[in-house]
Amino acid sequence: MHKTLLATTFLAFGAMAGASAQTLNIAVGGAFTSMDPHYHTLTPNNALNKHVFDRLVGTDEDFRLRPGLAESWTSVSPTVWEFKLRQGVTWHDGSPFTAEDIVSTFERVPNVRNSPGSYTIYTRQVQRLEVVDPHTIRMHTASPNPLMPNWMSGIPIISKQFGTDIDTADFNNGRAAIGTGPYRLLSYTPGSDAMMERNPAWWGPAQPWARVSYRIIANDASRIAALRAGDVQVIDAVSTRDVDTLRNDANIRIASRAALRNIYLYLDHQRDDTPGVSGPNGERLERSPLRDNRVREALSISVNRDAIVSRVMGGFASPSGQFLAEGVMGHDPSLKPATFDVPRAQQLLRDAGFPNGFRVLLAGPNNRYVNDAQIIQAVAQMWARIGVRADVQAMPSNVYFSRSARNEFPIGLSGWGTGTGEPDSPMVGLIATPNRDRGRGTSNRSLYSNPEFDALLERALTTIDVEQREELYRQATRIAMADHAIIPLHHQVNIWASRRNIQVLARNDEETYAMSMKPAE
Structure with missing residues (x-):
């Protein structure tokens, strides 16, 4: 082109x-x-x-x-x-x-x-x-x-x-x-x-x-090679496995900051004919297992978030159990990341009528979030322990987001932070019942809908008092997390690397632009 x-x-x-x-x-x-x-x-x-x-x-x-x-x-x-x-x-x-x-x-x-x-x-x-x-x-x-x-x-x-x-x-x-x-x-x-x-x-x-x-430069290794060669002076989304090596390079400096972004999985809550879901042997199912909250809980608690943080993210993340991280307005301290529990997950599947598990397509980008392709591979391996066979499809983000917007995937990896410093934007965009005329649920790929959640959100959005608004956010968050509207995985850390003569002002919103960079003093 x-x-x-x-x-x-x-x-x-x-x-x-x-x-x-x-x-x-x-x-x-x-x-x-x-x-x-x-x-x-x-x-x-x-x-x-x-x-x-x-x-x-x-x-x-x-x-x-x-x-x-x-x-x-x-x-x-x-x-x-x-x-x-x-x-x-x-x-x-x-x-x-x-x-x-x-x-x-x-x-x-x-x-x-x-x-x-x-x-x-x-x-x-x-x-x-x-x-x-x-x-x-x-x-x-x-x-x-x-x-x-x-x-x-x-x-x-x-x-x-x-x-x-x-x-x-x-x-x-x-x-x-x-x-x-x-x-x-x-x-x-x-x-x-x-x-x-x-x-x-x-x-x-x-x-x-x-x-x-x-x-x-989507490939992590190629991006780092370009930085080391001096072809570029700043890169973002530094792979966590490369941070220590880059820190030891006298020509390179690292900048990092805890992110607002929550990495999560969305699951199709509404459709029985959702594509990419079948029985353990590929047979057609009359009802999608993802519509059962016991199944969604099983998928959540069979993910070892601590292992993903330590092994996949190299420690540059924190396990997540809700929309926003600790310290951000609307975070509910009573909601902890789901406890890893394979035996309970297996029992939940049996209780839901899927003792032998099922097959499901697990999709995600391979060039959008830090270690995104490795994350979905790790999740798939963890689900295999409870009999859920995940067919992983990692693809370029422009392809993935276009297909995701057409609801082509039963489960997908995504990330969302906040456009306001409060949980209103992920709630309005990701969880609210889709209503295009009101700007609600515009990115609700799970097709989740709960009138009680919607009512609390609407009250929060019109509540002037900050403490009262935060409590409404927390109540709404507890409902969404109990329903497993999404499955939160972790909050990532944003990492940049630059040539020694460039100083990067790290941002918690993950955005990379020239206005946050200047010649080093």
């Missing part, structure tokens, strides 16, 4: 920068799938498009809110938030940024065609937008929404000049890839690489890099 070169003016700027201009070369392990900032709520996509597109609200390395395109925000009533926008901000083509761009962005988000993970989880709570003046906008909601600023950190803002029907292809070919961000796009090859140049008119702090080369 040929790279798309953008406007001649962009290339002219690059030429003026001169051959001596400093270029930062970044290689990432997670495959980004589009330059369309509203196509898929996928961390590699978000990290790439943040170079080009700004949000109303930003976040720092600890996921604390910071001003973005909005300088300030205020709750002017229980159901109205007002955002004061920066003045003097321009799009990469020189046109001014105004509140009308936000209106156009919100109108476009629900209409993105073939989106595997919609950004409506961030927009649906807004009932009406009110443009007060070119640099003031009010967001009206049907009920109190205490997390509106947090939600606004998740929505990239695009220019109104492209309208609401602009297609994903127009971002990928560069025509619509015009943002207000710190870098301007020069070229983009889907699934391969992007080249960007510094935007001298950016409203934020001056960036040290004249150009940024951002490319995918």
Whole structure:
């Protein structure tokens, strides 16, 4: 596929920068799938498009809110938030940024065609937008929404000049890839690489890099080899088995941070005809075993999470029993990771009517999460001890997520953190009963639905008092975990490696971008 070169003016700027201009070369392990900032709520996509597109609200390395395109925000009533926008901000083509761009962005988000993970989880709570003046906008909601600023950190803002029907292809070919961000796009090859140049008119702090080369090297060994050879200066998703060796290299430095992301398995709760499930000898089953909570519990407690953390993750993870890790708002200290118990798992299968186990397809990406392919292989081996034969399919993440969005797998590996610093986004996206019009369950691959959970979540989303909201989150979490809505595995640790002359500010949201890197002092 040929790279798309953008406007001649962009290339002219690059030429003026001169051959001596400093270029930062970044290689990432997670495959980004589009330059369309509203196509898929996928961390590699978000990290790439943040170079080009700004949000109303930003976040720092600890996921604390910071001003973005909005300088300030205020709750002017229980159901109205007002955002004061920066003045003097321009799009990469020189046109001014105004509140009308936000209106156009919100109108476009629900209409993105073939989106595997919609950004409506961030927009649906807004009932009406009110443009007060070119640099003031009010967001009206049907009920109190205490997390509106947090939600606004998740929505990239695009220019109104492209309208609401602009297609994903127009971002990928560069025509619509015009943002207000710190870098301007020069070229983009889907699934391969992007080249960007510094935007001298950016409203934020001056960036040290004249150009940024951002490319995918999915293979761990190849990514490390490129770093050691100096072909790239920064890599992410460092394999845990390589950390000690890299630490002993005088030319390399390591940066790490505990992640918000929870690695988990989703299971099809609803369908008896779910593909990839059969009896122990491949025979058709009248009822899917995954619909029985005893079976789901058996699958959970037959996974030795401590072994995965120590042997597969090299200690760079912590066992998980819920959405978010200890210390994050909404974490329930009463919920511990499931205790590894093979005899009980076998008894649960017998009680459920599957004394000889069954066969099931276990799918996952092989280039998205740290050691993802090894994780599903380890899970499959553990399930074999209780008579569950897992047929493992590991595939490139762009293929996996597209197929997962079509509900092609009975069980799949995935990961989710938080878009707000609270458990609302995994609850709304992963667990809530699917309702596209309300932005609920947009990534609910398990097809899980529990009215009691939904009711608690809705109460939490409109509760202003932080302590009361947290208790509602915890109650909802206990319901979902008792149902095994998902099977949490572990919270991973994010690891970067760089050449000695580059300093990386490690982030707990896992995102890799040039704005978190600078020349070492």
